Amino acid sequence: MIRTNRYLAIVVLLLGVMALVIGTAFIVQGVAKDNMIAEAMQLEQITYGGNEEIEGIIDTSAEAQLMASTLREHRLDIGIYTELGRDDPQRDTILNAMTMENSLNLAQLGYGLTTVVIISGVSMIIVGIALGMAGLGLYRLCGKAS
Numbered sequence: 386m387i388r389t390n391r392y393l394a395i396v397v398l399l400l401g402v403m404a405l406v407i408g409t410a411f412i413v414q415g416v417a418k419d420n421m422i423a424e425a426m427q428l429e430q431i432t433y434g435g436n437e438e439i440e441g442i443i444d445t446s447a448e449a450q451l452m453a454s455t456l457r458e459h460r461l462d463i464g465i466y467t468e469l470g471r472d473d474p475q476r477d478t479i480l481n482a483m484t485m486e487n488s489l490n491l492a493q494l495g496y497g498l499t500t501v502v503i504i505s506g507v508s509m510i511i512v513g514i515a516l517g518m519a520g521l522g523l524y525r526l527c528g529k530a531s
Contacts, residue, residue, distance in 0.1 A: 391527045398520030404513030411506030419499040422492055431485075443489070446496035453489035456482050 426444045433443065433452055443452050460482040469476050 391524060394520050394524035394527055396520075397516055397523060401513045401515070401517030401520055404509050404516060406513075408506040408509030408511075408513055411502050411509060413506075415499045415502035415506060418502070419496065422495045422499070426492055431489075446493050449489040449493040449496070453486045453493065456486040456489070460486065 423444050426449070427442055431443045431452070432441060433455065443449055460479055463475050463479055463482075466476060466479045466483065469479070
């Protein structure tokens, strides 16, 4: 029975180590992708001077959301793409605004996903620590019982 408990303790301890490793990988990947999105947005140097809430280059999730909403409002003031005539010069303006709006929405979604990945990694590390401590405690109890 003690041998079985020791094997169980080792398995729990290994599961804890695996959770730590996977959690760390999640955090590293989440931070790397977050930085990649920020660098890509800075490279494009998208700015907007008509809103006091946005200063300089748009490179955060909140700024991307705000700018996408602003673009949508301006775009809808012009009209809806499908309702304009094929020869209407405003169609190009609307199409460009839709492209920029979609890019900003994708950036915002990317930021949200990286946040979820980082939080998942942190929770996996917490679970890994708990499993590791439980496995270590069980292993020590088995050693004292023999």
